[in-house]
Amino acid sequence: MTRNILKMALASTALVATTAYADDVTLTIESWRNDDLALWQEQIIPAFEAANPGIKVKFTPSAPAEYNAILNSKLEAGSAGDLITCRPFDASLALYDAGHLSDLSDMDAMGNFSDVAKSAWQTDDGSASFCVPMASVIHGFIYNKDAFAELGLEAPTTEAEFFAALEAFKADGNYIPMAMGTNDQWEAATMGYNNIGPNYWKGEEGRRALIAGEQKLTDEQWVAPYATLAKWADYLGDGYEAQTYPDSQNLFTLGRAAVYPAGSWEVSGFNNLADFEMGAFKPPVMNAGDTCYISDHTDIGIGMNAASPNAEAARTFLAWVGSTEFATIFANALPGFYPLSNAPVEIEDPLAKEFVSWRGECESTIRSTYQILSRGTPNLENDTWGASVAAIKGTETPEALGAKLQEGLASWYAPQQ
Missing domain, CATH: 3.40.190.10 (Periplasmic binding protein-like II)
Structure with a gap:
């Protein structure tokens, strides 16, 4: 073709x-x-x-x-x-x-x-x-359609449906509900925080407000995604703390996990490795009918x-x-x-077509830390990696993470001082 x-x-x-x-x-x-x-x-x-x-x-x-x-x-x-x-x-x-x-x-x-x-x-x-x-590249979730069919589940559109699906896989016991580790750190931020976060801070509206100093990392819309990530820990399987990025890829493509927090860059590789039908769903919104935002x-x-x-x-x-x-x-x-x-x-x-179809349904944004906000020391992008891991592991509260990130950004970035 x-x-x-x-x-x-x-x-x-x-x-x-x-x-x-x-x-x-x-x-x-x-x-x-x-x-x-x-x-x-x-x-x-x-x-x-x-x-x-x-x-x-x-x-x-x-x-x-x-x-x-x-x-x-x-x-x-x-x-x-x-x-x-x-x-x-x-x-x-x-x-x-x-x-x-x-x-x-x-x-x-x-x-x-x-x-x-x-x-x-x-x-x-x-x-x-x-x-x-x-x-x-577009962020979202890739899922095992065969696994979902076995349990009679549809791809989730809201956060409640998302966690209900993960809970169903946990109860069933035949699949790890979601394949992601925290060993390499960047996945927790890239496929975690900056995947689901735009629905909280309203994409470009929030990202630009942060750059302008009109919003802070201690505001609810920037802290709440960490609270959501904290709920992921129950569904990542035993030993997720030591699980590397390639480990997660293998767990999913071998059919051992039901959901994979993803970037569309995985499409070609997963097509060559997975022997089951795959689908993709966009980051779930809080409530049905809410405007959706995607990291494009x-x-x-x-x-x-x-x-x-x-x-x-x-x-x-x-x-x-x-x-x-x-x-x-x-x-x-x-x-x-x-x-x-x-x-x-x-x-x-x-x-690939499923991912890109979301452009017609949702507002597009980019990763919140990539423009301007990671030029100084401490580096906000790298700090977001650590914060996302800490949120999942539960070693710090979402509020404490937001305060620490805000303090670091304000230490060198004038609009946030």
Whole structure:
């Protein structure tokens, strides 16, 4: 099916090619996604080149852990590629502030993205956008449909239904109700606190109010998710304190757990490992009919090296990245990584499709700690990891955790002082 999508993209985009170059221009893309090399070489680049005669593209990734250092060295030496794959928030903002990334605010394609989508690659005041958003990941819960059917359960939509389902699995005894450990800490915050939390602090409304200093981490909407996480401990199975992230993945894909707090990045891997039917449900709301909020977290973008000698061709490529054709190819080649453009994209994978359908039902936000609030010491993101673990283990009260986080943030962040 993906081949058919590629053929359609080649056919449709070829019709709109308008720029021909007297001599071929070759654009080089810097990226950390070395596992995506075949996708770019076999699908994305052929589609673009068919639509844009005279522009050739090379995808030249580095190892993920080495990308930042290698890219910075190349930029300083003047040897970096024309196009720069952008990590979200501060790493890319630092490149823009250093003059390495061009302002793309005047590109028509930027109008294809929401403010939330663009927020990961903008200046703090939103006056400049320096990377075209490519994809996000969505948080929620993946569940074993076979296990739910055995107990006659439906996917929960409210918190009461959520805990009733977990209680039913605990009483039945054939499945661990929910697979998540606290050994690696980040899961408790990423798939715990920042998964369920947006329903409490109302997504962007609360996140922006926290940045502005209009809300505090001691407010009820920021403390209450820790109280909810504290209830999870009863359903995580024996020994969850020592359980690692790969342990949790294995427990779920081997069919030993009923529910998995998740990010959509798991879709491809779980499809290859699980031999049962999977479904996904969004973070439960407090009461039926409440507005729902999802963490639709900006993950990857692409910008232009300000020193590129091929600026016109580079902007042509970036405009295409903002198109429906690109979004369709990317979304179906990497299910679980979702295009950020406003254009509708037909996604084939049923589990990936379930996650992305929530965009039409809920308000999107991003992880609360990722923009601005984790620049200082102590680091709010890292502290949220520890707080989420402490909440689950019950070693500190939700109120004490909120007070400690607020004290840390206020110690360096002026709007919270």
